[in-house]
Amino acid sequence: MAAMAPGGASNSEIYKGNAGKLLLPTWLVIGFFLLIPVALMAIYSFLTKEFRGGVIWEFSLTAYDQFFLNRGLFGDEPPSIEWTYIGIFWRSIWQAGLATVLCLLIGFPTAWFIATRAPRDRTIWLLIVTVPYWVNLLIRTVSMKFLIRDEGPLNALLLSTGIIDAPLGLINTNLAVQLGLFYSYLPFMVLPVYAAVERYDFALSEAAADLYASRWTILRLVILPVVKPGIIAGCILVFVPSLGAFLAPDLLGGAKSFMIGSLIEEQFKGAAGNWPFGAAAAMILMTIVMIVLLVYARSQTREAKA
């Protein structure tokens, strides 16, 4: 007898019939709005900058040179490694990584809580999680700024209760940016993890408990591995946009919390812009993200084969 794999796709020809044609709109959209802009970006990063913004169609490696190498103020010194942009990248990766970990630490229990409610209550809880996200990200980030600034309600509360005796000075720090990122992307963790936990068969936890596993062992050896796809999806959904975020660092951070998103944004904004340099930074960012995803995909296929 043939067992249906749980959640397995049907292999029947009936359902596959026109799959190719069905994909056509997707290909058109991806082609026009994704592949072409990315290709343009790649080309721009190898062109010469035009001083009022824009590019001159002339091949140049200047953008990449500027990113990685320091040739002095007038460009006549022997090249050494330029740490400014690498530093910004490193800070971005660190901030995005931290935001991902925080979102997971807060998001997993939240998702677990929601998924274990009665089906009717789950809808309400999910709504509560998503409602703030109907407000524009800019507005939310600005309100975060008002919340945590020295004269804001957070400091007022802590001061009045005597927990602190001077304002925290959160604004314009890496911590403020971190709060902004974490808050902006939390639902992107909660929702996929919720979807995975909701499908989780609690009989597995019972089976593990029955086989002498304590609560933590069940979490480590059964629950986490089984809901891992949801966790990975959540991590990617938080990490990738955090890495390129510019609103949180612009509004909440200072000069020392500059992130890649802001760096790229600046290059395309106003007369001070440098399109090839912005394009090069974007290409480098994309390469990093692709490498991370590829390494993950490779490790997954290896695991599946083992």
Add this chain to the structure above:
Amino acid sequence: MTGTVISIDRVVKSFGTFTALHEVSFDIADNEFFTLLGPSGCGKTTLLRCIAGFEPVSGGQIRLNGKDIAPLPPYKRPVNTVFQHYALFPHMTVLENVMFGLQRLGWSAMDAQGRARQALELVHLSEFLKRRPAQLSGGQQQRVALARALAPEPRVLLLDEPLSALDLKLRQAVRMELKQIQRETGIAFVFVTHDQEEALTMSDRIAVMSNGHVQQIGTPREIYETPANRFVADFIGETNLIEVPVLGISGGLAEVSLPGGRRVHCPTRLVDGKQGVLSVRPERIDLCPAAEADMIVTAGEQVYLGTDIQLKAHLAGGQEVTVRLQNAAATVLPERGTELGLKLETGAARLLAA
């Protein structure tokens, strides 16, 4: 029978205002195949989950070798469970699944692997050790679940309707195999099912449950042939329940008046009463000439069952009586609407409380 391995002692389980188990008590012997049988909602699965530790009891004790395990969490109880839908760990291979319990008990990977292989051999599944559960058929998954629960050599193995997801042919084959494995390992099995045929063919003893009460405990034969009450008679197998006036009872034998006036004697556990219900199995009624008949009926519909033919007939008062006739070459079936005489086999009828 040897010593008692597990004692269920006045176990009560309530969910809010609903009481799922009312002071249930019984003992299960070492090496026994014990079945909890009842319709859905009777409390059999709840009781099993209380023994496993997934549900805390509301009252009473569950003693394993004399020690009350009711306060212990499931992972501290030396009992293992075969789940209805197997609950195999989908991210682990067959071998890893079976090794899981052993490793939690502190076995080395090497020893655990050796024991897991033995357990898988016991259930005749020595191939596919590296496969994931989703790559196995239902019957194979069921074997893995069984091996996984047997590997730690629990004192008691709990089985929660483990055959219900299998198709008929496989179910019948696995029944015999389960029974054989139970004898080989000597582990007490507590088997939950709503399928009375399953219960009758496999069990040493059966506890028939309904509405959170144990109605009767006994061997399959006792349960079937001497049901304690109307519920057990009706639930186990098929039976005809005929309301009759009781003329007298003495020494476990009652004299009753059958519809139509004929008086017969039949065994009973009752000691007195004016009214009772007679339970007669359809296969223990024969057709006979009207002159010798215990009851006269009008023949009705016939249902062809292969080995048997089921004949529905009606008493003068309209009550239906079902008769099972063997499908032998000589069997002549009465036409619909003809009058028939029915003869009860000696001792076939049993008087129960109304």
